[in-house]
Amino acid sequence: MNRTKIMIVDDDPELRMALKLRLRANHYDTVSACDGYSAIALAQKEHPNLILLDLGLPAGDGYVVLKRLRDSDTLSDIPVIVLTARDPQANEDRSLEAGAAAFFQKPADNHELLEVIQATLRNASTAASSLPS
């Protein structure tokens, strides 16, 4: 059986590594990208089940990535959870409007983050299976 694959997009290599360790410990496969441009390329190649997205990124910030994903024929179904150091007051609603499923400010509580990842994955799979293909 295929394991669930999560793509981590963050420009901080140490944080990418920490998230990878955390997610792997919870039985997820991970791939990671360090900027907006490679995030889209990697998403097309790997087609992850979920994307953890930072907003402050080089080569196309998180909003650009969200828009590209939503506009894409093949990637628009992938749920995105925003995980950013930016201010929620200015960014939470904007992220949700841009199509993110949830918003977390760094540093996020790991248990809460993992719960929301699980719920989002569950929602995405039920929505996909009930849609006429």
Add this chain to the structure above:
Amino acid sequence: MSDQPTHVLLIEDNPGDADLVRLRLVEGKTPVQVDCFNRLADGLASLTAEAPSLILLDLNLPDSHGSETFRKVLEKAPDVPIVILSGQEDEALALKAVHQGVQDYLVKGDITSKHLERAMRYAVERQALLRSLEISRKQQLEFKNQFLSHVSHELRTPLTCIHQYVSLLYDGLAGPVTPEQHDHLSTILKSVNQLHAMIRDLLEATRAEAGKIRIEQRCVALGDLLQQAVVMMQAAAQQKRVGLEIGLDRRLPLIYADPDRVLEILLNLIDNAIKFTPPEGSVVVKACLADADPAFVYVSVTDTGSGISPEAIPLIFERLYQDPNRVDGNRTGLGLGLYIAHELVTLHGGRIWVSSQPGDGSTFSFTLPVYSLAKLLLPVITQQERLRDSFVLVRVALTPLTQPPRGNWKAICQQCLQLLRRCVYVDKDLVLPPMGISGSEENLFVVASTDMARVNIMMTRIRGQLESCTELKAAGALRVTAEPLELPPVAATDSLEQQVQRVADRVTESIMHNLGCKNFAANDNHKNADRE
């Protein structure tokens, strides 16, 4: 002064005085252009066309008297320097005007051209100085806000890294940890969380100072929030062996507030109370309807701690204030918590205060507005003090297959609203919060003042658009329906208040019918106020 004539607006009703001032002005070395009015209203009206360099103002005019005169001018032209022409007998009043922002005064009868010229020149200079000070103050504040916002973002990034790696170690994901190491890691995590809270408070306080805090008020069950806050603080209380109890009035009505912010206020006050209460003491959180004003609920946090000194009480909600006599033997924090709580309560339209005796504990109390549908509907369904001709209640029912994750409901609502606004011409609209009762969050109600006929035509389009919206489906919304609900005509003999109340009742009734639910409390009549 430059060679350009100084444009003087003279507001003086006594022709003799006016002529004399005009003469003195002409005698001076500076070229002047004088516009003279004998009524305040005419003088003020002339300001709209062109702002003069200076206003010479008599206080007693046919249409305005005394302090009222300079207040009106200050309000209308805050940037124009004003020099008052006062009589011998009202010099005290003129001095009062100077305290309130007028630049100078001259006593009529004593005016020489030299006097007048000098007073005018200085008034103009001072006003320009004040203005540039004000502008630079605003620039500095803006700069400070941007700086703090940037700094807090930059601080968060390494903090996140520390948090992630320490929690990896703490959870044993990087190999086994001895109990002692586990303790140390727990201390690091606690400090990281404190640092995180401080960064958050810093940004929040800056925002409060700049008036940039946003609150999203909705219909909320206050009791649930109190319970939640107490549960969240229970561990901290137990650790300090402080009792933490809750006392709820069973007839507590729903309130109109931002639940996240109210929780923030409560956590802040309870955290403080625990911090300043010695072991074996107690903290009690209570809520009831405010006796003095039924439009508000009253919440209090009482502790049996060290109390607050009388000198500290008036200062305790000030930014960065810390009572030097209140030592908790621990880290003190930034002194921003109560300031933020004060700002948040004020934004809700409530007030916050403290009563305390040193050595005998303290009680922090605040008020929050009761949820009133009639009050919320007022701006939507009335125009120029009368009820609008037509309005509709639109219901969008979203049926998610599973419990949507945090934040998702909001996103779905926003998407629905955007679609609705594209489809119907909505004059003004009010989104009724999903009643603040979890489990009923799959319904969106919009009251809009719009043309009924138009709504009927558009409704098919809305339904089509909502149902074909793949984003909504992906978000978990499977069945989307929208239906207009006509509200009954209202008797014209009723007062506006009664009419609005009747519409509010009808809206409530429709929502209850639609939801098939009994537990939507209509606060306005306190019908179901003793909801569980």
